[in-house]
Amino acid sequence: MGVNRRDFCQHVVYIGFGSYLALAAGACRCRSEGDTALALRDGPGYLTAREYQTLAAACERMFPADEDPGAIALGAPSFVERELSSGAFTGWQEFFRESLGDLDSDALARHQKSFAELDPAEQDALLETWVHGRKPRPLFVSRLMHLTLEGVFCDPVHGGNKGGAAWTLIGFAPSAPRPGDPHQM
Numbered sequence: 001m002g003v004n005r006r007d008f009c010q011h012v013v014y015i016g017f018g019s020y021l022a023l024a025a026g027a028c029r030c031r032s033e034g035d036t037a038l039a040l041r042d043g044p045g046y047l048t049a050r051e052y053q054t055l056a057a058a059c060e061r062m063f064p065a066d067e068d069p070g071a072i073a074l075g076a077p078s079f080v081e082r083e084l085s086s087g088a089f090t091g092w093q094e095f096f097r098e099s100l101g102d103l104d105s106d107a108l109a110r111h112q113k114s115f116a117e118l119d120p121a122e123q124d125a126l127l128e129t130w131v132h133g134r135k136p137r138p139l140f141v142s143r144l145m146h147l148t149l150e151g152v153f154c155d156p157v158h159g160g161n162k163g164g165a166a167w168t169l170i171g172f173a174p175s176a177p178r179p180g181d182p183h184q185m
Contacts, residue, residue, distance in 0.1 A: 046085035047097070050114070054100045055080060057116040061123050062148040068169050069162075071148050079151030079160030080144075092143065099140035103130070 047055060059071040059080060071077065084093050107115040107126055115123060130137040151160030153167070155174075161167065167174065 046081050046093075047100070050104065051097060051100045052077065052081065053116040054104045054114070055096075057118075057123060058100075058103065058127065058144055059148045059151070061120065061127055062145050063152050064120065069165050071152055073162070074152050074166055075160045075162040076148050076151030079154060079158060080147040082159050083147055083150070095136070095140070096143075099136070102137075103140075106130075 056072055056077040059076045063071040063074070063076065065071075065073060083089055084096055103126070104115045107113060107118055107122075110126065111118055111122060115126070118126070127141060131141050132138070153170075154160045156162060156164055164174070
């Protein structure tokens with residue numbers, strides 16, 4: 001039996017993954033007006049332009065576009081960058097910067113092109129070698145997957161899931177705020 005990405009995503013969410021992502025992305029905590037403005041910012045900021053390009057290309061390989069939007073269209077790279085610049089991920093910032101640089105350097109050494117310039121098959125093959133490579137490369141790929149999926153499925157107020165498109169993909173329709181919900185204030 002063949003399963004397409006849409007069915008797979010729906011099944012993952014139905015077994016509780018969606019709840020985990022909402023909580024992990026901080027959807028249940030109150031944010032100030034300044035935080036909301038930061039979350040909606042697109043493009044490079046915390047990372048250099050080259051680091052951001054590498055990040056965006058790698059996020060897209062974690063959740064690639066097909067007939068539905070991928071990580072870039074859903075705003076996941078901007079979400080990841082914003083999360084890395086927050087206090088919630090202290091200790092990950094330098095690790096990500098170094099790993100993004102190493103990923104780009106690895107692509108240049110193997111293909112004489114930056115990671116962002118590689119075709120998707122070459123990007124996938126390189127990431128696959130990182131998954132099975134020496135530490136800390138598998139840890140980077142795991143953390144990147146974690147943050148990318150948070151950015152894809154989070155509440156759009158956090159800077160990812162632009163327009164709630166990923167929710168539409170899995171058939172999720174958020175309910176109206178409940179009495180006592182801190183987002184009503």
